[in-house]
Amino acid sequence: MSNRFNFKINARDGKARTGQIEMMRGNIQTPAFMPVGTAATVKAMRPAEVAATGADIILGNTYHLMLRPGAERMARLGGLHQFMKWDKPILTDSGGYQVMSLSSLRKLTEEGVTFKSHIDGSKHVLTPERSMEIQRLLGSDIVMAFDECPPNGVDQKQAEKSMALSMRWAKRSRDGFNSGEEHAARSALFGIQQGSLDERLRGESAAALIDIGFDGYAIGGLAVGEGQEAMFNVLDFAPEQLPDDKPRYLMGVGKPDDLVGAVARGVDMFDCVLPTRSGRNGQAFTHFGPINIRNAKFAEDQGPLDEKCVCPVCGGDGSKQGMSSGWSRAYIHHLVRSGEILGAMLMTQHNISYYQILMANMRKAIAKGEFAAFQADFNRDYFGG
Incomplete structure (x- = not known):
């Protein structure tokens, strides 16, 4: 076993699995819910209080931390763990979700995304390589590949185009992650499956990600307004398109009944702002x-x-x-x-x-x-x- 990243399944019941992820900063019991600490804080809670709830891992956001306080500044201050006094694992979102949610403030090209900051209007360029660099500067334990998350309701042609772009970005993310040898030796990289609600597209996305090779696999492009029934319809096939021996992470979900239904369909990891925002x-x-x-x-x-x-x-x-x-x-x-x-x-x-x-x-x-x-x-x- 490598102390960098190891996933083992301890028990199964139908499609549901329980196990643990072993990392240098600690173990993560699965199924796991990751409280969201977008701006280096789980809002309204101190880190010790978050840990006391039983949380093994939290989530930080590349886009927001890139803007404020800045990745290079974070690195000078000792990294995200030291900055916020959280000594357990941290997963960082790649910034890909903002490609969708801040669509009025960005320009999308093959190279990456040019953003206007929602804070001060300043211009920033986010590419797969820059996303990997930012997450390395933050000191992330689980790094997410950079992807495009299409909005709900896109047609088949747009969903296919978006998925193909995300897969090209996934390969560039893997190469960019590997270039940071010291960080790569103690952290993990997850790929993100896309394909909207289409089973064929998601199968093609999964195959492309598996060919590249990742430590874990996320199911992206859901919880974007499609409703629980449509989400569960996708989860009836999407998790099984991904490797059985790797953790499966459903991004941005969700309500308690979403979590129970997704675990029943073979999902291992979750994050959502709902408990803190609510x-x-x-x-x-x-x-x-x-x-x-x-x-x-x-x-x-x-x-x-x-x-x-x-x-x-x-x-x-x-x-x-x-x-x-x-x-x-x-x-x-x-x-x-x-x-x-x-x-x-x-x-x-x-x-x-x-x-x-x-x-x-x-x-x-x-x-x-x-x-x-x-x-x-x-x-x-x-x-x-």
């Missing part, structure tokens, strides 16, 4: 479905956000804080309605904890061969609560 906007995820803590009915509710949750916010480990329980719905309702920063902090901590508890429970169910029963219980509680 927390800041008053939505808490619970075992019995999401709640809007702003609602007046919670103004005098002395129960926890989630009676089945064991996180500190809900009182699951209150003894460690020298108190018998966590904070009530009424108190958090007051904080959020008053615009108090603590409200966003508590809601975010609960949501990230809930996601990590969900992943841990899925890992246990797969190990026991009880995933189908777990999924049925989850759906009953989450949609019936």
Whole structure:
């Protein structure tokens, strides 16, 4: 086994798998959810609090960190881990998603993408080679290949053209990654499958990526507005087009029921801004479905956000804080309605904890061969609560 990157599957239950990724900065239990730390911070949480939820890895974003504080400056400051005081693995997005999401501010060519900064309008060029360089300067543990993520609803011709471009960029990403020999010796590179909703195109993309060779494989181009049914239709075939012995990462997903459905279809890794963004906007995820803590009915509710949750916010480990329980719905309702920063902090901590508890429970169910029963219980509680 290389201590650079190793993936092993410990148990299977249907298509669902549980295992671990072993890296120099620590192990990642799969299925895994990666909290999003776009700008070198998981919003409203300190790194130690993120780790305490059970997160083994977080995500940073190449595009945003390239603009501020800048990759070269980050390197001078000791890299992303040192900068934000996170000593576990970090996966960095390549910036490819911004090719789509910031389409009004960019120009796309074979060479790469020319962006106008959404911060100050300054001009930047992002190519596969520059993306690899930035991620190397950041000190990323899992580097993502640079790709184009087409928007939802593109026609077959455009989807094919976009996929072919991403595969050419994937080869350039591999070459660029390999050129940073010292960084490549202690990090991993993931390729990104594209092809919109088309099974043939995704099969061709997978074959091209496998021919290039990557440590892991992401399923890109989903969670862009196609809806859960269409996403699941793709996941019925896409994961199996990728190598069985490598981790499969579904990018940008998602809601708790998205995660459960994707794990059932063979996905190993996830990231999404939803738990942090929702927390800041008053939505808490619970075992019995999401709640809007702003609602007046919670103004005098002395129960926890989630009676089945064991996180500190809900009182699951209150003894460690020298108190018998966590904070009530009424108190958090007051904080959020008053615009108090603590409200966003508590809601975010609960949501990230809930996601990590969900992943841990899925890992246990797969190990026991009880995933189908777990999924049925989850759906009953989450949609019936």
